[in-house]
Structures are given as C-alpha cells and as structure tokens.
Amino acid sequence: MSITVKPVTPDFVAEISGLDLAQPLKPADRDAIEAAINRYAIVVFHDQKLTDDQQIDFARHFGPIHSSAQRARHTGIKHRLPSNEIADISNLDGDSNVLAPDSKRRLDWLANRLWHTDASFRAVPGALSMLYAHAVPDEGGDTEFADLRAAYDALPQTTKDQIEPLIAEHSIWHSRGQLAVTKYTEEELKSLPPVPQRVVRRHPGSGRKTLYVASHASHIIGMPIADGRLLLMDLIEHATQRQFVHSHTWKQGDLVIWDNRCTMHRARPFDTTEVRDLRRVTTRDVASTVEQAA
Ligand code: OGA
Numbered sequence: 418m419s420i421t422v423k424p425v426t427p428d429f430v431a432e433i434s435g436l437d438l439a440q441p442l443k444p445a446d447r448d449a450i451e452a453a454i455n456r457y458a459i460v461v462f463h464d465q466k467l468t469d470d471q472q473i474d475f476a477r478h479f480g481p482i483h484s485s486a487q488r489a490r491h492t493g494i495k496h497r498l499p500s501n502e503i504a505d506i507s508n509l510d511g512d513s514n515v516l517a518p519d520s521k522r523r524l525d526w527l528a529n530r531l532w533h534t535d536a537s538f539r540a541v542p543g544a545l546s547m548l549y550a551h552a553v554p555d556e557g558g559d560t561e562f563a564d565l566r567a568a569y570d571a572l573p574q575t576t577k578d579q580i581e582p583l584i585a586e587h588s589i590w591h592s593r594g595q596l597a598v599t600k601y602t603e604e605e606l607k608s609l610p611p612v613p614q615r616v617v618r619r620h621p622g623s624g625r626k627t628l629y630v631a632s633h634a635s636h637i638i639g640m641p642i643a644d645g646r647l648l649l650m651d652l653i654e655h656a657t658q659r660q661f662v663h664s665h666t667w668k669q670g671d672l673v674i675w676d677n678r679c680t681m682h683r684a685r686p687f688d689t690t691e692v693r694d695l696r697r698v699t700t701r702d703v704a705s706t707v708e709q710a711a
C-alpha cells in the first residue's frame with residue numbers, strides 16, 4: 418500500500434489513505450504525515466481499527482504525549498478509560514452509560530462546543546491532537562475546524578501590528594464560566610491556574626504566522642479586561658468566518674489529526690442521549706508560546 422495525500426482545499430485539510438495505523442509506522446510514512454500536517458493543519462484517515470494503546474503508540478511518533486487534564490478537574494469519579502494519556506471525549510460515564518443531563522462531567526464536556534485550541538490553558542500547551550471515533554450518532558456531532566494561519570493572513574496590517582506583541586491569559590475556568598459551569602472544588606481550581614500565551618505565534622513546521630486564540634483566553638495582560646476581551650472576541654469572530662472553517666462529519670473508524678498551534682475547533686450539537694464515543698491523544702508543545710519566538 419502506498420500513501421496518498423488528497424487535499425480538501427489547497428491549504429487546509431487533507432485526507433490520507435493507504436495506511437493502516439494499527440501497524441508499525443515506517444519512518445517515511447511518519448515524515449509524509451508530518452509534512453501533510455505542516456501544510457494542511459488537519460489530516461483525516463478513514464476506516465481505521467485502533468485500540469487505545471495503538472492510538473497512543475501512533476501518537477508517540479509525533480512527540481511526547483500530553484497527559485490529560487481531565488483527572489485534575491474530575492476528582493473522585495470513576496473514569497472509563499484507564500490511561501491518563503488518552504482523553505475521554507465521549508458522553509459516557511465510568512460505567513459506559515450516557516451521562517446524565519446535569520452530570521458535572523457532561524457540563525464540563527459541553528465546553529468543547531466553544532471554539533478552542535486544546536490545552537492552551539496549560540503553560541506548555543497541546544501540539545497535535547488525534548481524535549478517533551469508536552461510535553458516532555446518526556446525525557449531528559460534527560467537529561468544525563478554523564484555519565488560524567489563513568485568518569491571520571487576512572487581517573489588515575494595522576491589526577497585525579497592534580496584536581503582534583500581545584499576551585493573553587488563558588484559563589480553563591474562563592471557557593467553563595461562559596456556560597455558567599462553575600461548580601469545581603478549590604483543589605480542582607488550584608490544579609489548573611491561568612497561564613499566559615502569545616496572541617500571534619509562528620508555526621514551526623511551516624514558518625507561517627498564525628493567530629493563537631481560544632475560548633479559554635479571558636483577557637490581554639496589561640490591558641483593561643473589557644478591552645482585551647472584546648479584542649479576543651473580535652479575533653475569534655474574524656477567524657471563524659465560513660471561508661476559514663471546515664466541518665468534519667464523523668464516521669466510525671475516522672482518525673482526525675489537527676494542529677492546535679494554528680487551528681481552533683469546536684464540537685457541534687447532537688442528541689446527547691445517543692452514544693458518541695471519541696477518544697483523543699494529544700502531543701505536547703515544546704514550551705509555552707511566550708518562550709517561543711513569534
Ligand atoms: C477535543 C474536542 C470536539 C468534538 O477532542 O478536544 O474538542 O467534536 N472535540 O468532540
């Protein structure tokens with residue numbers, strides 16, 4: 418089997434075929450996947466059959482794995498997936514039953530419906546996320562992706578100059594707060610304190626400049642909160658115009674990789690009494706964006 422990379426648009430999203438990701442990954446194929454990610458930011462594989470361990474092993478070829486922050490904010494509950502290297506993105510509880518409408522984990526999970534980039538609320542954020550579909554609902558539950566490189570390129574030069582030096586404060590509690598999901602313990606709140614991240618960064622694999630914004634970003638450091646928040650809202654609104662957005666409709670067996678350093682994503686609604694079982698492994702960035710050259 419030889420690998421084929423088929424672009425969905427000239428610069429954003431490609432489908433890769435000709436690979437069984439459960440098999441050991443050849444260096445040339447690894448490099449071809451990485452090159453496709455650097456160029457297209459999102460890559461999609463269909464018809465894969467992966468255990469959690471195989472998904473983790475595959476991800477490890479692309480960098481160290483970011484441990485999931487789910488356990489830090491869901492203390493004292495039963496977790497469905499044993500490994501801390503895989504995030505449970507499903508609507509299932511520790512016994513594989515659909516989450517109750519008012520369950521804390523479901524309310525926390527609903528924040529995936531807000532535009533975000535994974536783990537920007539941690540000092541060293543996420544790099545590549547790899548989300549694999551075990552079960553999907555008949556209808557709805559797409560994931561949308563926004564191209565923050567193209568969105569940056571399309572900004573007027575005056576805005577580019579204005580935002581170049583800015584640092585935003587990111588906190589997971591800010592995204593949850595937007596949905597009035599605030600019932601966390603002192604210990605949970607303390608485990609994930611706010612962190613600074615650049616608003617503009619350079620994507621290392623492509624050299625392209627990109628916005629780096631998310632619903633976790635609450636304000637701009639050194640600016641009145643209201644001004645910074647409005648600026649962030651404007652940037653997210655700009656970046657999520659239709660021309661920058663691709664929607665992925667899931668099929669069981671899909672594995673989608675997105676580059677958190679230059680994209681945002683959000684889940685779309687579905688009937689949450691139906692099972693949607695997606696599981697994610699994310700690699701760690703090399704450092705805080707504040708420590709990386711813009
Ligand atoms: C995630 C995420 C969106 C979705 O896995 O990080 O935000 O559609 N998922 O489930």
Ligand code: MN
Pocket residue numbers: 529533534535682
């Ligand atoms: Mn996410």
